Amino acid sequence: MTSTDESTGVWATIREAPVPVKALLVGVFVNKLGWFLQVYLVLFLTTSKGFTPVQAGTALGVYGAGSVVGLIIGGSLSDKVGPRAAVMISMFGMAGFVLAIAYVPSYAAVVTVVALAGAVGQFYRPASAALLTELTPKNRQVMIFAVYRLAMNLGTTAAPLIGAALVAVSWNLLFIGEAIAALAYALVAIVALPKRAPRTAQDTTADEPEQAGGGYVAVLRDYKYVLFLLCMFINAAIYMQYLAVLPLHMKADGLSTWWFSAVVALNGFIVITCELLVTKVVQNWPARLVAMTGFVLLGGGLAFYALPGGVAIFVIGTLLWTLAEIIGGPTMFAYPGMAAPKRLLGRYVGSAHAMFGLGSALGPFLGVWVWNASGTQVWVWCGLAGAIGVVLAYFGMSPTASTEETTAPDITPAAEPLPSESS
Incomplete structure (x- = not known):
């Protein structure tokens, strides 16, 4: 396929993308619609849990640190078990940890669960990006990542408004909503994302021995x-x-x-x-x-x-x-x-x-x-x-x-x- 305007245009790239790529775009959009935790964590911990602003800010920082660690682990996980499995692990785990934040009793428990939510909730990102790369022709990869970014931006832009409506009813409803969004992405992974064939000896070439060059x-x-x-x-x-x-x-x-x-x-x-x-x-x-x-x-x-x-x-x-x-x-x-x-x-x-x-x-x-x-x-x-x-x-x-x-x-x-x- 040649790199022409027609073959790499916006609509051609979306229209001719494989079903799993389209599923990834929908899945990440739905997931970002429920991106409430980082936005509302400080308010939740200070108004609902009664923690101090310093404690709440520390918890938010721990969430960010956990996210960085999760991205590193997620990259390794994607290589080892495949992007589909990594997305499923991430979303099921995120749903559980997010729900737990609303119910754990102590500050130490909150910080621990927040750190785990930050880490596990990021496993999907390297996996999703790796799968987009694997399934998209090279001349369309920049465009498909632009579409992917658009899906994330649209979801992230709408999420605070949805979250505000949920908080007006109940803080618990906010965490239930984020868990549902994560489970929806997990369902997309189960139904539409492709399994990766097990690695074989042929996957490692003579000039790239697995033991000598594996890992980070x-x-x-x-x-x-x-x-x-x-x-x-x-x-x-x-x-x-x-x-x-x-x-x-x-x-x-x-x-x-x-x-x-x-x-x-x-x-x-x-x-x-x-x-x-x-x-x-x-x-x-x-x-x-x-x-x-x-x-x-x-x-x-x-x-x-x-x-x-x-x-x-x-x-x-x-x-x-x-x-x-x-x-x-x-x-x-x-x-x-x-x-x-x-x-x-x-x-x-x-x-x-x-x-x-x-x-x-x-x-x-x-x-x-x-x-x-x-x-x-x-x-x-x-x-x-x-x-x-x-x-x-x-x-x-x-x-x-x-x-x-x-x-x-x-x-x-x-x-x-x-x-x-x-x-």
């Missing part, structure tokens, strides 16, 4: 990919400043919360409405070029906030880094599947998601610390970090044999034969 050690030996992992960390760490430092800066400039809400809403609107269209243009660019362009716009957009000029500066800066997100996001998350050896696909994907999660967790802390120390100079540091990302992307995402190799997916259908990928 093999990922770390790929020095170019390690540079890419640093790209993911930097990307997330500076991206999160729009939630950590931007509201502090706008408040310091005398702007109301409404203006901050408006620029955040502007970002969300552009991402949801424009990312697929932009991806249609950039999906056939070299991944390294896309990533470098994204870092230039991300670092430049955040550095733009350091200029004087009031609301206009905040709007223009937001437009710049939002453009970075819609240009670079799908490619950055599709790249691990392009770079990974087949037998380590889950670990390559899991490590990338984990580094992004780690950057998302540490970025706000670092940003606020720099803001308190140097004020608007924090945006200059973000620009410099973006420049480092450009260099890392240049050296870490250079073409390799693994990114050009095409292998048939080692899976068998669970329910019905997969549609042909021919056009």
Whole structure:
């Protein structure tokens, strides 16, 4: 199949995607509709459980730490038992732990269950991304990840509104709702996702012995990919400043919360409405070029906030880094599947998601610390970090044999034969 506009367009990619890919898109959308725990955990623990704000904030931090660990474990689990089984384990486990949060009696028990929910609830992400990679032709992978991101963004955007309606009735109903959403994704996995055939000796080539190159050690030996992992960390760490430092800066400039809400809403609107269209243009660019362009716009957009000029500066800066997100996001998350050896696909994907999660967790802390120390100079540091990302992307995402190799997916259908990928 050639990489033409027709074969890689938005609707062609969705229409001709195999049934399991469509099921993944629906499943993650439904699951994100029930994404309540992280949004409402602090309020639940302070208003319903009677814990202090510090205790609630600590629990939220533990949830984030558990999520990073879960992404790493999920990548290994996907390689060992297959994406379908990993998604099922994740969603069944998440449903149980989420329900337990509402009923465990002590703070120690709450923190323990929250950590487990954060970890187990993330197993599905490397597995889902690995399966998208396995089932999608290489020339359509960037586009399918853009569609996947859209499904996640739509679900995540609607979830707080649904959660507010459930909380108005009962806190317990909130946790029941998230458990139901997780079980719905588990049902999708059971019915529509393909089983992976057991690994055989032929799956390990002579130049990739399983014992010598297995596990995350093999990922770390790929020095170019390690540079890419640093790209993911930097990307997330500076991206999160729009939630950590931007509201502090706008408040310091005398702007109301409404203006901050408006620029955040502007970002969300552009991402949801424009990312697929932009991806249609950039999906056939070299991944390294896309990533470098994204870092230039991300670092430049955040550095733009350091200029004087009031609301206009905040709007223009937001437009710049939002453009970075819609240009670079799908490619950055599709790249691990392009770079990974087949037998380590889950670990390559899991490590990338984990580094992004780690950057998302540490970025706000670092940003606020720099803001308190140097004020608007924090945006200059973000620009410099973006420049480092450009260099890392240049050296870490250079073409390799693994990114050009095409292998048939080692899976068998669970329910019905997969549609042909021919056009």
